[in-house]
Amino acid sequence: MSDTIDQSAVSTAAKRHSSSRRHPFLVWLAVVWLGVMIVAGIGADILSPHDYRDLDLRNRLLPPLFFGGQLSHPLGTDQLGHDVFSRLLHSIRMSFLVALIGTVIGAALGTILGFIAAHRRGIADDVITMFVDFQAAMPFTIIALTVLAFFGNDLMLFIAVMGIYGWERYARLARGLALSARKQGYALALDTLGAGPWRIYSRHILPNIGSVLIVNMTINFPETILAESALSFLGLGIQPPLTSLGNMLGYGRDYLTTAWWIVVFPGLTIVFSVLAMSLLGDWLRDRLDPRISAN
Structure with missing residues (x-):
């Protein structure tokens, strides 16, 4: 029996060691991919060979360069003659920007409400907890569509809607961690010395739980990209003349069998971006979450 347990422990340790050796390589690939996406988004105006809004009906549905296309349109053109490469660059910028702003808004909103619930308790805690439970029970897509x-359909309203995606996770996390921190010596000492709630939470409790919140943001960011892509695919997200990855998928779905490049390139960008951010978030969680590091 003990031999079996020892062999199992050795096997588990070997798997963890093997995983730890492979994991940094995948993380580096994820960082490189995200770096490329950031450069593509920031430099979209410079890197684009054409204006992403220009129409060229004479060259509509051109295939990519390596499939018989033209050098002037390396990833082909869509049904209206838009350059797919130029639209892809601007779509990356828009999708990442919306996801980033939405993630920051959700993190700030949830953290503040979680701190309020932990500090006030009583009715405030009950009301905030009720909204958290409602948000968790109601599918986000239904709320966004409504x-x-x-x-x-306004861009600022759409970004605000993306900001409420996942806020309840931050609220629960911030509330639980704040309650735990207030029971520790440093928070009680600051309270005894007369420090105000703003000082206690912003300068002492928040830095101590910041790593856990950052990890949660890296996990929430790719989900926000998927949510934005889904809403834009349905026609309720980014509207023309602006473009996003989900927007490109929505307008190219009718040409999947005749002009696959319109859908495949933005689709692969979404898949690899979400995978890269998930890998990076998983690695950060292993590094920064004290509960996992202790194990």
Whole structure:
């Protein structure tokens, strides 16, 4: 029996060691890919060979360069003659920008509400917890479709809607960690010395739980990209003349069998970007989460 347990422990340790050797390589690949995406988004205006809004009906549905296309359109053109490469660069910028702003808004909103619930307790805690449970129980897509269909399709409103995606996770996390931190000696000492709530939470509790919140942001960011892509695919997200990865998928779905490049390139960009961010978030969680590091 003990031999079996020892062999199992050795096997588990070997797997972890092997995984730890492979994991940094995957993380480096993820960092390189995300770096390329950031450069592509920031330098979209410089790197684009054409204006992504230009129409060229004489060269519509051109295949990519390596499939018989033209050098002037390396990734081909879509049904209206837009250069796919130029639109892809600007779509990366828009999708990443919306996901980043939405993630920051959700993190800030959830963390503040979590701190309020932990500090006030009582009715405030009950009300915030009720909203957290409601958000967790209601699918985000239904909420987003309702808001966007009722109030119209505006870019700022769409970004605000993306900001409420996942805020309840931060609220739960911030509330639990803040309650735990307030029971520790440093928070009680600051409270005894007369420090205000703002000083205690912003300058002492938040830095101590910041690593866990950052890890949660890296996990929430790719989910926000997928949510934005899904809404744009349905026609309720980014609207023309602006473009996003989901927008490109939505307009190219009718040409999947005749002009696959319109859908494949933005689709692969979404897949690899989400995978890269998930790998990076998983690695950061292993490094920064004290509960996992202790094990």
